[in-house]
Amino acid sequence: MALNREEREAFLAEPHIAALAVDAGEGRAPLTVPIWYRYEPGGSVWIMTGRASRKNELIAAAGRFCLMVDRLEPTIRYVSVEGPVTATEPATVEQLREMSARYLPAGKVDGYVDFAWKNHGEQVVVRMRPERWVSSDLGTV
Numbered sequence: 001m002a003l004n005r006e007e008r009e010a011f012l013a014e015p016h017i018a019a020l021a022v023d024a025g026e027g028r029a030p031l032t033v034p035i036w037y038r039y040e041p042g043g044s045v046w047i048m049t050g051r052a053s054r055k056n057e058l059i060a061a062a063g064r065f066c067l068m069v070d071r072l073e074p075t076i077r078y079v080s081v082e083g084p085v086t087a088t089e090p091a092t093v094e095q096l097r098e099m100s101a102r103y104l105p106a107g108k109v110d111g112y113v114d115f116a117w118k119n120h121g122e123q124v125v126v127r128m129r130p131e132r133w134v135s136s137d138l139g140t141v
Contacts, residue, residue, distance in 0.1 A: 003135040008079045009041035011135070015102045016069035020047065022055065023062040030066075031058055036099050037067055044127045045081065048091050048099055051122040059085060059126055067128075075139020083131035091123035 003011065018037045021030040033055060039045045045067060049055050059065050063085055070078035096117060100109045 001137055003077070003079065003137055006041075007137075008133055008135040009039075011077060012039045012045075012067075012069060012079045012081060012130075013041055014069075016071065017103075018047075018067040018069045020055065020065055020067055022058045022065040024058055025061075031055065035067075036103050038099060038102065044086060044129050045083075046125050046127045048095060048123050048125050050120065051090075051124045056088075056124060056126065060088065065126075065128060075137055077137040077139070078135065080134040081128075081130045081132070083129045085126055086129045087125075087127040089125050089127075091125045093117050095125055096123065 017034050019032055020035045020037075021032045024031040031054065035047050035049070035055075037045055037047045047067075049059075064083060065085070066080060066082035068078060068080040070076070093113065097109065097113050100112050100116070104112055
């Protein structure tokens with residue numbers, strides 16, 4: 001059964017690992033990779049990636065991307081959201097800390113942020129406006 005707006009936005013706001021998909025060009029399947037993301041109901045989705053990454057190059061060329069998140073328990077539930085890129089900007093260490101704190105245990109955040117900021121190269125934040133949603137909870141049928 002499809003989720004209503006509040007259910008799908010609340011689910012997307014939870015800290016799942018997303019599968020990001022973006023057009024990889026003619027004759028290629030979409031690039032699909034796992035990624036951390038951030039979303040607050042009613043707002044935009046944002047991801048952080050390397051400025052020189054293939055992901056960022058493909059997103060810039062396509063002007064849009066899709067995220068899909070799911071879980072298996074207590075029921076199989078998923079939300080897929082797709083939309084246009086609304087902004088790309090240099091990432092800040094504060095954004096890296098915010099994203100890291102969403103996914104890592106508190107005691108690991110500072111060490112990871114220090115390492116990532118020094119070693120992962122220049123990062124960007126890419127923002128997407130959710131435009132199309134697909135969702136379901138298979139435990140409600």
